[in-house]
Amino acid sequence: MLKYVLKRLGMSIPILIAVLTLVFIIIRIVPGDPAMVVLGDQASAEALAALRTKMGLDVPLIEQYFTFLSGAFRGDLGTSLLSGRAVLDEVMTVLPYTVDLTIAGVLIGVVFGVPLGVLTAVYRNSVTDYIIRVFSLLGLSFPAFYSAILLIIVFSIQFNMFPVISDPDLSNYGQRFRHLVLPATNLGLIMVAYITRSTRSSMLEVLREDYVRTAKAKGVPRLVVITRHALKNALIPIVTVIGLYLGVLIGNSVLTEIVFNRPGLGKLILDALSERDYTMLQGVMVVYAFIIVIVNLITDLTYGLVDPRVKHQ
Amino acid sequence: MRQRKGLLCILLAAIIVCGLSFSSPVIAETTLKIGTLSNDANQLDPHVSTKSQDKILFPWIFNGLVRFKPGSADLSQMEADLAKSWTSSDDGLTWTFKLRKGVQFHSGYGELTSADVVFSLNRASKKETSTAYKGYADFASVTAPDKYTVKIVLAKPIPSLLGMVTNYHGGYIVSKKAVEKLGDNFKTNPIGTGPFAFSEYQSKRQVTLVANKDYFRGAPKIDKIIYRYLPDEASRELAFKNGELDLIYGTREQRWVERVRKQKGVKVDIIGLGELRTLHMNASKGPLKDIRVRQAIAHAVNRDEMVLFVGSDVAQRSVSVVPQGYLGYSSDVPRYPHDIAKAKALLKDAGYPDGITLNVIITKVASLRVPMEILQAQLRKAGIILDLEVVEHSAFHKLIRQDASDLVLYGAARFPVADSYLTQFYLSDSIVGTPTGITNFSHCDVADVEINTARSEADPNRQLALWKIAQQKILKQSCSVPVFEQLIVWARKANLDYGFKMENSLSNGPILNEMTTLK
Numbered sequence: 001m002l003k004y005v006l007k008r009l010g011m012s013i014p015i016l017i018a019v020l021t022l023v024f025i026i027i028r029i030v031p032g033d034p035a036m037v038v039l040g041d042q043a044s045a046e047a048l049a050a051l052r053t054k055m056g057l058d059v060p061l062i063e064q065y066f067t068f069l070s071g072a073f074r075g076d077l078g079t080s081l082l083s084g085r086a087v088l089d090e091v092m093t094v095l096p097y098t099v100d101l102t103i104a105g106v107l108i109g110v111v112f113g114v115p116l117g118v119l120t121a122v123y124r125n126s127v128t129d130y131i132i133r134v135f136s137l138l139g140l141s142f143p144a145f146y147s148a149i150l151l152i153i154v155f156s157i158q159f160n161m162f163p164v165i166s167d168p169d170l171s172n173y174g175q176r177f178r179h180l181v182l183p184a185t186n187l188g189l190i191m192v193a194y195i196t197r198s199t200r201s202s203m204l205e206v207l208r209e210d211y212v213r214t215a216k217a218k219g220v221p222r223l224v225v226i227t228r229h230a231l232k233n234a235l236i237p238i239v240t241v242i243g244l245y246l247g248v249l250i251g252n253s254v255l256t257e258i259v260f261n262r263p264g265l266g267k268l269i270l271d272a273l274s275e276r277d278y279t280m281l282q283g284v285m286v287v288y289a290f291i292i293v294i295v296n297l298i299t300d301l302t303y304g305l306v307d308p309r310v311k312h313q
Numbered sequence: 314m315r316q317r318k319g320l321l322c323i324l325l326a327a328i329i330v331c332g333l334s335f336s337s338p339v340i341a342e343t344t345l346k347i348g349t350l351s352n353d354a355n356q357l358d359p360h361v362s363t364k365s366q367d368k369i370l371f372p373w374i375f376n377g378l379v380r381f382k383p384g385s386a387d388l389s390q391m392e393a394d395l396a397k398s399w400t401s402s403d404d405g406l407t408w409t410f411k412l413r414k415g416v417q418f419h420s421g422y423g424e425l426t427s428a429d430v431v432f433s434l435n436r437a438s439k440k441e442t443s444t445a446y447k448g449y450a451d452f453a454s455v456t457a458p459d460k461y462t463v464k465i466v467l468a469k470p471i472p473s474l475l476g477m478v479t480n481y482h483g484g485y486i487v488s489k490k491a492v493e494k495l496g497d498n499f500k501t502n503p504i505g506t507g508p509f510a511f512s513e514y515q516s517k518r519q520v521t522l523v524a525n526k527d528y529f530r531g532a533p534k535i536d537k538i539i540y541r542y543l544p545d546e547a548s549r550e551l552a553f554k555n556g557e558l559d560l561i562y563g564t565r566e567q568r569w570v571e572r573v574r575k576q577k578g579v580k581v582d583i584i585g586l587g588e589l590r591t592l593h594m595n596a597s598k599g600p601l602k603d604i605r606v607r608q609a610i611a612h613a614v615n616r617d618e619m620v621l622f623v624g625s626d627v628a629q630r631s632v633s634v635v636p637q638g639y640l641g642y643s644s645d646v647p648r649y650p651h652d653i654a655k656a657k658a659l660l661k662d663a664g665y666p667d668g669i670t671l672n673v674i675i676t677k678v679a680s681l682r683v684p685m686e687i688l689q690a691q692l693r694k695a696g697i698i699l700d701l702e703v704v705e706h707s708a709f710h711k712l713i714r715q716d717a718s719d720l721v722l723y724g725a726a727r728f729p730v731a732d733s734y735l736t737q738f739y740l741s742d743s744i745v746g747t748p749t750g751i752t753n754f755s756h757c758d759v760a761d762v763e764i765n766t767a768r769s770e771a772d773p774n775r776q777l778a779l780w781k782i783a784q785q786k787i788l789k790q791s792c793s794v795p796v797f798e799q800l801i802v803w804a805r806k807a808n809l810d811y812g813f814k815m816e817n818s819l820s821n822g823p824i825l826n827e828m829t830t831l832k
Contacts, residue, residue: 032707038355040363041710041725042737043444045750050440082355083516084497090516149547156555164552165541167518261543261552263518271352271517276707 005297012293019289020072023282024065032276034081055081057278068282077283082275087283090268095287096170098253098264104184105249106242109191114231114238116192117199121207122226124200132196139193144252148186148259155182166260183260190252191245198241202234209233235306243299247292343536345809345831348543348552348561349822353517356500359485360436360443369562369822370540373522374419375485375505378410378430378463378478383824386586386729386817388640391475395425395486395506396463405470405771410478412461417527418488419510427457429489434465436492437483445483447736448728451769452477469769472776473640473730481728481819508533508826517542533827559809559831562822563802565680567624570802578807583626585817587798588724589636590684593738593754594793595719600669607791609659610720611649613695614688614794618651622687627802631795633784634739638817641731641767641780647788656695668696674718675701676709680799685722688796713754714745721754724799729819731780735764739787757792760784808832 035051036043043051052058059067071078077087116136120129156164168179206212207230215225254266265284272280351366359371380394381387393399396410416425436442438449453468471477478484491504501514508530509522522538543549546564553561554576563569563581574581592614600606616630635642660668675685682703689699699720704712713721727733736751737743741758743751760783767779787793801821812828 030705030708031711032705033711036710037707039361039444040355041752042363042727043751044447044743044748045714045745046748047440047444049748083353083501085516093516149551152548152551157551160555163557164548164555165543165557258545259548261541261545261548267352267517274352274705274707 005301008297008300009293012297015293016072016286016289017069020069020282020286021065023285024068027273027276027278027281028061034276034278037275037277038082057081068279072282072286077286078279080272080277080280082277082280087280090280091265091284091287094263094265094268097262098257098266100176100180101183101187101253101256101262101264102246102249104180105187105191105253106246108184108188109195110242112188113192113195114199117196117238118203118226118231120196120200121203124204133200136193136196139189140197142189144186144190144255145259147189148183148256151182151186152259164260166262179262183256183262186256186260187249187252191242191249194241194245194248195238199234199238202237203230206230206234232306236303239299239302239306243295246295250288250291343534343831344539345535345537345560345825345829346539346541346558348541348549348558350544350562352542352544354501354514354520354542357503357511357514357520358500359487359503359505360433360445360483361500363444363482365821366542368820370520370522370820371485372480372507372818372820373509373538373825374503374507374511375480375487376416376507377480377484377486378412379475380480381819383826383828384811384813384815384817386638386819388473388476388729391479394480395430396478401474405472405474406467408465408467408474410463410465412463413529414461416506416529418491418506419504419525420491422488422491422504425486425488425506426460427463428460430463430486431455431457432489432492433486434463434478434483436487437485443483448477448733449483470771471769472771472773473732476728476730509535509538512537528827531827533825534830535825538825553804560803560805560823563804565623565627565799565802567626570624570626573804580805580807582803582805582815582823584801584803584815584821584823586638586726586729586819587629587636587800588726589631589634589734589798590681590722590724590796591631591634591738592688592794592796593721593723594791595716595721595755596792597716597756599671599719600663600665601671601719603663604791605659605663606665606669608649609656609663609695610692610697611791611794612652612656612659613692613697614649614796615651615691616796618691619684619687619797623684623797623799627800628797629800631798634787634793634795635731635734635780635784636726636729636798639727639729639731639734641777643777643781643784645781646784649788649791649794653695656697660696665696668698670698670700671719672717673699673701673720674709674712675703675722676706677703678706678709681722681724684796688722714750716746718754722796723752723754725752726819726821731784732764732768735760735780735783735787736768739783739792740764755792757787757790759790759792760786 035048039047039051079086080090116132120132123129152164155161162182163179166179166183168175170176212225212229215229254270257264257267269284272284349366349369355364355367356362357367359375376394378394378396379391382390382392395412395416397413399408399410401408412427418425434455437445438452440446451467451469451471453466456464458464488504492499495502503511508525508528510525512523513521520540524533524536526532549561552558570581573579594601594607594610596602620628620630632644633642633646675682689701692699738752739757739760741761742749743753744756745754763779763783767776770776770779803823808831810830811823815823818824
C-alpha cells in the first residue's frame with residue numbers, strides 16, 4: 001500500500017513539472033507589468049525599470065525558471081512580488097477557507113446527489129425522474145456567480161439569515177458555519193447536479209444486470225436490492241466522478257469566493273493573475289496541482305474501500 | 314429510508330436555526346465599516362502609492378504641514394495643519410514653517426518635531442523612496458533650525474509650494490523613527506499623526522484603523538474603521554444594502570446613482586475633482602501624423618452625447634486638456650465642435666476620402682471600455698473605423714506604453730495644478746517609450762517651453778498665462794481630444810455625517826476626521 005502511494009506520488013512529479021512550466025511560460029507571454037501595479041500609472045519608465053530589477057525580473061528567463069523550479073521542490077515558493085510576503089504564508093492563511101468550502105461543497109453534493117440519482121434511476125421516465133433531471137440540468141447550466149447572487153438576494157437580503165460578506169473568524173465555529181452556508185450551497189448545487197446525473201446513469205446500468213434481476217426474483221426486499229446490490233456496485237463510477245469534478249469545483253470556487261468576498265485560493269489566484277504577481281500565481285498553481293494529484297490518489301485508494309475486488313498491489 | 318429522511322430534516326432545521334440565531338449581528342455603534350474598490354492594498358506608504366484604494370486611507374492617517382479645507386480641493390483655501398504658521402521670503406525662495414507643539418505620532422512614536430518634517434520631505438524627494446520625487450526637484454534644502462521650525466530653501470521659486478507640503482502624496486509627514494525602525498514593513502504599518510491610527514492589515518481582506526485619542530484637533534467620535542477590499546461591485550452593493558457596510562465606493566453610472574439614491578436611509582455623494590477622460594492621438598505614426606486627420610477625429614467626437622450616455626450626475630463635458638477646477642485651467646482654448654461633415658472634409662483633404670482604419674487597444678475595465686465603444690460608434694459616422702482590441706487592464710497599461718495603440722483613451726486625476734497634468738501628458742520628456750517616459754501617448758511636444766517656464770514662474774499671473782498658452786498650443790496641434798470628466802461616487806448610510814460638506818477630495822474618497830459622526 002505504502003509502496004503504491006509512493007509510486008503514485010513519484011509519478012506525479014513530471015505532471016507537476018509540466019504544470020509549473022506551462023504556468024511559468026503562459027503568464028510571461030501575456031503582457032502586463034507587476035512593477036506598474038506597484039508604482040501606479042504616474043511612475044516614469046526609469047522608476048519602473050529600477051523596480052523590475054529589484055523584483056528580479058530582468059534576470060534571463062531561463063535563470064528565473066530554474067530558480068523557481070528548484071525552490072518549488074525545496075518547498076520554497078518564493079515571496080509575492082507585490083506584498084513581499086512569503087507565498088506559502090499567504091496560501092496557508094487562506095487554505096482553511098478553501099478546504100472548508102470544498103469539503104462542504106462535496107458533502108452537499110454527495111448527501112443530496114446520490115439519493116436523488118438513485119431516485120431518478122429507480123423511477124426512471126416517471127414525473128419524479130423528469131423533475132429531478134430538469135433541476136440537475138439547471139444546476140449544470142447555471143453560472144456560479146449568478147446563482148451566488150440569487151442566493152444572496154434571497155437568504156441575505158430578503159430573509160437576513162446569512163451575511164453577504166463571507167469572511168468569518170476561523171476560531172469562532174458558529175460564525176464559521178454561518179458564513180459557510182451560502183457559498184457551500186452555491187458550490188454544492190453544482191456538485192449535486194453532477195453527482196445526480198452520474199449516479200443515475202451508473203445505477204441504470206447496474207439495475208439492468210442479471211444479479212439484480214436474480215435478487216429481485218428471489219424476493220429480496222426492494223430497498224435492499226437498491227442499496228446493497230445495486231448502489232454498492234454503482235459507486236465506483238460515482239467516486240471517479242467526484243474526484244474528476246473536483247477540478248470543476250475549484251473553477252467554480254473562484255467565482256463563489258469573489259461574489260461572497262470569501263478569502264481562499266481561488267481569490268488568491270485571480271488577484272495574482274490580474275496583478276501579474278508571477279511568483280504568487282506560480283506558487284498557488286503548485287499548490288493546486290498538488291491538491292489535484294492528492295485528490296486523484298485518494299480517489300484511487302477509495303476504489304479499494306468501495307470495491308474489495310480492486311486491489312492495490 | 315425513513316431514517317435518512319429524518320436525518321435530512323434535522324440537517325435542514327439545523328441550518329435554518331443556526332442562520333436565524335446569528336441573524337442579528339452585534340455591531341459596535343462607532344465602528345465604521347467601509348467597502349472599497351480593488352482586491353487588496355497596494356502599499357500603505359503615502360510617498361509611494363498612487364493607487365486609489367491606498368490614497369483614500371492616507372488623509373485619515375497622515376497630516377501635511379498645511380491641508381486642504383476638508384471637503385475641498387481648492388488651493389486658495391489652504392489652512393494650517395501640522396504647521397501653525399508660515400512665512401516666505403520676498404524672492405519666494407525661502408519658506409519657514411512653525412510647527413504645532415505636542416502633536417503625537419501614533420503607536421507611541423513620540424512627539425512630532427522638525428526632524429520628522431525634514432526627514433519626510435527629503436524622503437519624498439528621493440527616487441528610491443518616493444514616486445512624487447519629480448515634484449521636489451527644485452527643493453535645494455530642507456533644514457530644522459530648531460525643534461519646531463522647518464526651513465525650506467528652493468533652487469527656483471515654486472508659486473504653488475504649499476501644494477507640495479499639503480496632505481497629498483509627497484506632502485504627508487511620516488514618523489522618522491517609525492520608518493527607520495520598521496524599514497520595508499512601513500508599507501504595511503503606516504505611522505502618522507492623523508485622526509485615525511493604523512491598527513491591522515489583513516492581506517486581501519481589510520485594514521483596521523482606530524481612533525487617535527490624542528489627535529491634536531480632538532479625539533474622533535468614531536472608534537474604529539474597518540476598510541474592506543471588495544472588488545465585486547454587485548456584492549459590495551448587496552452588503553451595503555444588507556447593513557454590513559456603512560460607506561461604499563459606488564459605481565460611476567447614472568443608473569446606479571439613481572437606483573441607490575431611492576433606497577431609504579441612504580445618501581449618495583458625488584465627489585470631484587473629476588478624472589478627465591482624454592483621447593490621446595499618437596502623432597508619431599500612420600495617418601495620425603497629419604494634423605488634419607487628428608482634427609477630423611476631434612470634430613467627429615460628440616461630447617454631449619457622451620455625457621448623456623454616462624450620466625449628467627456623474628460626468629461633465631470637458632473643454633481643455635487640463636481638468637476643470639485645477640489651478641491654471643483655461644476654457645479660452647481652440648474648440649472642435651461636433652461636425653461630421655467637417656470631419657469628412659478634413660479627411661478628404663488629407664488624402665483619405667474613403668476614411669481610415671485605426672488600431673486601438675482598450676482595457677476591459679468598463680469605465681474606459683464603454684466610452685471607447687461609444688467613441689467607436691461616433692467616429693464611424695465620419696468614416697473613421699476603430700479596430701478595437703479589448704485586453705486585460707494590466708496588459709492595456711503595458712501595451713499603451715509601447716506605442717501599440719493609435720488612439721489611447723485615458724482617465725486620470727492629478728494634483729490640481731495645471732503643471733501636473735501638462736507635464737505628465739504633454740511634455741516631450743514624458744513621451745512613452747523613452748527612459749523618462751510617463752504618459753505622453755500623443756508624442757506631443759509643442760508646449761515644452763511654456764510648461765517648463767511656468768513651473769518656476771514667480772509671478773502667478775504670468776504663470777497662469779503660460780499655462781493658458783500651453784493648453785492653447787496643445788489643442789491647436791490636436792494632440793488629444795478632451796472628452797468628459799468622470800466624477801467619483803460614494804454611497805453612505807444617512808446616519809454617517811462627515812461633519813462638513815463633501816464636495817471635492819484629492820484622495821478619491823471622502824475625508825473622515827474628528828468631526829465625522831456615525832449615529
